[in-house]
Amino acid sequence: MGLKTEIAGIKMKNPVMVASGTFGYGEEPSKYVDLNQLGAIITKTVTLEPREGNPPPRICETSSGMLNSIGLQNKGISDFVNLALPFLAKFKTPVIVNIAGDSPEQYAKLAKILSREPIVKGLELNISCPNVKKGGLQFGTDHDATSNLVKTVRKATNLPLIVKLSPNVTDITVIAKAAAKAGADAISLINTFLGMSIDAETKHFNLGAKTGGLSGPAIKPVAVRMVWQTAQVVKIPVIGVGGIMNGNDAIEFFLAGASAIEVGTANFIDPQAPLKIVKEIEEYLKKHNLSHYKALIGKVN
Amino acid sequence: MPKQENCRILQHQQIASTVFKLTLSSPNLCQEAKPGQFVNIRVSSKYDPLLRRPLSLHRIIKKDNAFQLLYEVVGKGTAILSQTKPGDDLDILGPLGSGFSLPSEKQTIILVGGGMGVAPLVNLAEKIKDQRPKTKDQIIAFIGAGTKAKLYCEKDFKQIADKVLISTDDGSHGEKGFVSDLLYSRLTIHDSRPASIYACGPYAMLEAISNIARKNKIPCQVSMEAKMACGIGTCMGCVIKTKNGYKKVCDDGPVFDAAEIIWD
Numbered sequence: 001m002g003l004k005t006e007i008a009g010i011k012m013k014n015p016v017m018v019a020s021g022t023f024g025y026g027e028e029p030s031k032y033v034d035l036n037q038l039g040a041i042i043t044k045t046v047t048l049e050p051r052e053g054n055p056p057p058r059i060c061e062t063s064s065g066m067l068n069s070i071g072l073q074n075k076g077i078s079d080f081v082n083l084a085l086p087f088l089a090k091f092k093t094p095v096i097v098n099i100a101g102d103s104p105e106q107y108a109k110l111a112k113i114l115s116r117e118p119i120v121k122g123l124e125l126n127i128s129c130p131n132v133k134k135g136g137l138q139f140g141t142d143h144d145a146t147s148n149l150v151k152t153v154r155k156a157t158n159l160p161l162i163v164k165l166s167p168n169v170t171d172i173t174v175i176a177k178a179a180a181k182a183g184a185d186a187i188s189l190i191n192t193f194l195g196m197s198i199d200a201e202t203k204h205f206n207l208g209a210k211t212g213g214l215s216g217p218a219i220k221p222v223a224v225r226m227v228w229q230t231a232q233v234v235k236i237p238v239i240g241v242g243g244i245m246n247g248n249d250a251i252e253f254f255l256a257g258a259s260a261i262e263v264g265t266a267n268f269i270d271p272q273a274p275l276k277i278v279k280e281i282e283e284y285l286k287k288h289n290l291s292h293y294k295a296l297i298g299k300v301n
Numbered sequence: 302m303p304k305q306e307n308c309r310i311l312q313h314q315q316i317a318s319t320v321f322k323l324t325l326s327s328p329n330l331c332q333e334a335k336p337g338q339f340v341n342i343r344v345s346s347k348y349d350p351l352l353r354r355p356l357s358l359h360r361i362i363k364k365d366n367a368f369q370l371l372y373e374v375v376g377k378g379t380a381i382l383s384q385t386k387p388g389d390d391l392d393i394l395g396p397l398g399s400g401f402s403l404p405s406e407k408q409t410i411i412l413v414g415g416g417m418g419v420a421p422l423v424n425l426a427e428k429i430k431d432q433r434p435k436t437k438d439q440i441i442a443f444i445g446a447g448t449k450a451k452l453y454c455e456k457d458f459k460q461i462a463d464k465v466l467i468s469t470d471d472g473s474h475g476e477k478g479f480v481s482d483l484l485y486s487r488l489t490i491h492d493s494r495p496a497s498i499y500a501c502g503p504y505a506m507l508e509a510i511s512n513i514a515r516k517n518k519i520p521c522q523v524s525m526e527a528k529m530a531c532g533i534g535t536c537m538g539c540v541i542k543t544k545n546g547y548k549k550v551c552d553d554g555p556v557f558d559a560a561e562i563i564w565d
Contacts, residue, residue: 024535028552032305032394032533044535053547059528059538064349066530070537073547217348245348268531269343269351270392271305 002285002292003278005039007237007260008160008185010094010121012039015293016250016278019241019264020045020098020124020164021070025084026091032271037278040094042262043084045126047099048106050076054131055208060197065218065243066265067195069131069209072100077113085117094121096162100129100136104149108156115157123159125149125184128166128191130213140166140191143178150182162239165189165230167219172226173233180234188239188262189230190223216265217243224256231257231298245273247280254296303397303533304329307390311367313383319374320417320453321383322359325391328366333396334358336403336425337524337556340370340395341532344382354378355529355551357421357501358396361428371420371453397532398555401425401522404497406433411519412442412462413510415480415502419444419454421524422501426461439463439494443487445480445502449473481509488517500524500559511559521559525550 003014017040023029025043035041053073060067074080080097088095097120099110107125114120127146129136139145150163163179165172167190176187192213197206223242231238240258244250245266253261266273281293290296312324330340341353359371374383385391401421404410410429412422426440442462446452447470458465467475468483476483480502500510501524514521527539527550534552541550542563548554 022531022536028531028534031303053537053540056540056542056547057528058540059530059536061350061352061528064351066351068530068536068538073537073540216351265351265530268536269353271394271531271533 002290002294003281005260005294007239008122008162010040010096010160012094012260014039014278014281015260016274016281017042017096017239017260017262018267018274019262020126022264022267025080025088027087029267029271033275035091035093037275038093039260040096040121041088042096042098042124044074045072045098045100045129046074046077046080046110047072047101048077048110050074050079057206057208058212060206060212062195062197062214063218065214065216067197067207067212067214068192069207069212071131071209072129077110081113081117085119089119095119096122096124098124098126098164100126100132104152107149107153111153111157111159115159120159122162123153123157124162124164124188125153126164126191128164130166130168130192130194130211131209137166137168140175141169143174146175147178147182150179150184154183160185162186162188164191166191167222167226168194173229176230176234180236184236186237186239187230187234188241190219190226190242193219193222215243217245219243220249224252227253227258228256228300244277247277247284250277250281251284251296254293255298255300257298259297302333303395305392305394308393310385310387310389310391311365312387313385316453317450321372321374323370323372323382324362324367325370325393326367327393330368330396331361331363331366334361334368335396335400336428337400337421338396338398339555340393341397341529342382343392344378350378350381352378352530353394353532354382355397355532357524357555358424359420360424371417373417394532398551399553401499401524401556403429403432404438406438407494408438409494409496410438410440411484411496411498412440412458413480413484413498413500413502414442414444414454415506416446416451417453418500418502418506418524419458420501422499423454423457423461425499426458430461441466443468443480443484445469445483447471479506479509481506481513484510485513488513498522507559508564511562511564514559522556523559523562524555525557525562526555
């Protein structure tokens, strides 16, 4: 069935990737899902130095969604290269590494280090994490900062660059255009919405960091809208992400203009969700007598 | 290895106004599970509530290839779960987490359960008895609850343990007061055999037990709770603060050495 694709020069057997932060570095989910069947694996964000992350509680369930405030907890780039990459090298699936830093120079340094690793097929720049003071939204909410960051990283690496955008902006197309013009090979959207939840009984914040990022089916309509808007204004591929739970959700994103998708929160509910989604896309193509999913991209009437 | 599988409900009993005992079939789980581990259950295929519900393993019934969960209805997830019936299948991930490290032999094994925290301790006590039928271990169970109606598993512990000591906050059954106070008062007459404490219950109780264990130099394992998303170690949502940094309750725990935890 027609699912093969190439996004930003990265060859994939299907357009279904796993979103950063919802799949770790693949090791734990590999007990439940065959990593070789995924379009690509996008790793949890890695930073230059280890990060402790935010104080708990870090998770709060909301109506058809969840808030998280993990705060980019990770062991830093050297642990990642020495421990996580060798595990991922056992699989045929392309590895895209999601990176974040406090400054454009830190992103560039990470890009240089990762460019030396043959199993890394691309980078996703996280400029949209709402849960950290540095290395997140300060780049993704300003088109000049986005442009400057992408240009700096572009000079540091030949790896394909995907820029992950935040929905916490007035007009996402402005940031998307800035990223594209500065040399991004693709754009992924959306990251989580900045949210908050309060326990009415205890009058406490439900998250240790007070605020967190909202994800899950609750945000899907906004994600579809933003993908549609962005796909109108940039020529590079748009990767849709936000609340995709099943094949139908994925089709919706293709119709809105996404060239591929990332499955995020669904991984927490069902580790096999990405593979079920691949199967459901195939069934849809068969039912609608289509030979390739690409026939759906941007075809909303 | 843990698995994602559809487990058939064999029995679903209401044992108190808001407490249920759920018996499920799974040869894999019975084979693999250790006391202190848990399962993460998808209570419905709908998206609200979205996340799975983690529940500790209450009993393993090897002859029936079945396992039991004991849970209280506390929100919409457990309310939906309580409506499921024998013959239904539930999507389950498990067994998950680290589990208790079993004590060395010839010990006094002190179990301390508060409220629903008794659930995994029954599994632990049964495992110890099962593995060491002629054991010289002595098992002493301390169980506590707010009130008599909320005290569970007394019968189970009376069958397994050499001694069962009970407390309720309101004095309606056993001694009046917290189970940690009961433990504290009885430890002073504790004999010279080596002992280990295994505790599960509300946070404040575990903190109190941990302090008692430290002062008496008794090794203590506690089963912790946290809001979880994935339950398998990927999301890093369920961390607690330890002397070795943040650790994941789902994966590094839920059972921790009490001395490792930094209590708030």
